[in-house]
Amino acid sequence: MSYSTLEIQRNGAVATLWMNRPEVFNAFDEQLIAELTQACQALDHDDSVRVVVLAGRGRHFSAGADLNWMRRAASHGEAENLADARQFARMLRTLATLSKPTVARVHGAALGGGTGLTAACQMAIASDDAVFSTSEVRFGIIPAVISPYVLQAIGPRQAQRYFQSGERFDAARALAMGLVSEVAPAAQLDARVAALAESLCAGGPCAQRAARELIAAVHGRPLGEATDEDTAQRIARQRATAEAREGIAAFLEKRPADWLR
Known part of the structure; x- marks a missing residue:
């Protein structure tokens, strides 16, 4: 499939899903939400893909919701806003329930929905310049759709603060709260993501799915x-x-398992 807001890059069994709207810091609108859903579904059904990395082109991972999309939403009624929210929720759930490991490669800003995308991935590695927030209350709204994923990552106590204050927090704080699993210098971010992806490819794919089910149970x-x-x-x-x-x-x-060949 071809996409106008995404780019898929393959390196062996690792597929990197690049959000490709750098002119708006990979802020998402209806098109990006729809294409992320479609791309995740396609990668999930591709047996040659073992690991999916989510990343953003340009200076930032994702600045959250596109301002023009928010402006349109503000003029819509409840029914139209509900339809938009359902599509966003479907996209996040599609990403979060992929049958193969997912890694967020986070640099620069990961604000609002960008924090949600980070949390929806099973793992996240952030550069030391990354900045996060659940800033929705500062626009008079709430981080409702991203809340299941962010709460799972940081817990209710931290969410009480950041969902209400909208404060920005850095990569070190995100690591301490559990939103990301590793922080790397910006120059080493790609190397650390590649190293993690290589480790993930070493595991048996059926065992990895069973491990995720084990955690949930x-x-x-x-x-x-x-x-x-x-x-x-x-x-x-x-x-x-x-x-x-x-x-x-x-x-x-003392030989490689067949899934490594």
């Missing part, structure tokens, strides 16, 4: 016999898969 669950039984069944099922047999055989035979 176990997080917040109390210890007890039910949790013991669930986790025991999960590892028993996984050990019986062809992928597990191949992975263990490759280790014992």
Whole structure:
């Protein structure tokens, strides 16, 4: 597929999805939202893609909502705003539920929805010049659609502050709160993203999907016999898969597993 607001770059099994509206700092409007949804769906169904990296061309990752889009939304009624919000929510959920690892490559500004995109990816590496915010309240609105992803990343206590203050915070603060998993000097950002992608490609794809399901099932669950039984069944099922047999055989035979060939 061809896109007017995106560029997809392939490097082996790694696909980098570049938001390509540098003239507006990759702010999103209806077109970018629709194309991000379509591109994520296409990459998810491409078995040759093992890792998806989300990045932004130009000086910034994403400045959030396009001002012209916001201006149009302000003149719309509730029904039209609801339709727009549903499309945005669908895009974020499509990104967040990809069946393969996703990494946000964040530099410069990641404001409002840009923070939401960061949180919707499973992992994020930020350059040390990155700046984040959930600034919606300063426009008289709320970070409603991005809230499930940002809350999952930073927790309700931090959200109480930043959802209400709209303050900007730097990459070091984002790391401390859990929004990003690593901070790198700007000159090393691409190298660190590439290193993480290479590590992710080393894992078995079925095992990685099972690992994500494991996290969703176990997080917040109390210890007890039910949790013991669930986790025991999960590892028993996984050990019986062809992928597990191949992975263990490759280790014992000191050769690459077949998913690395």
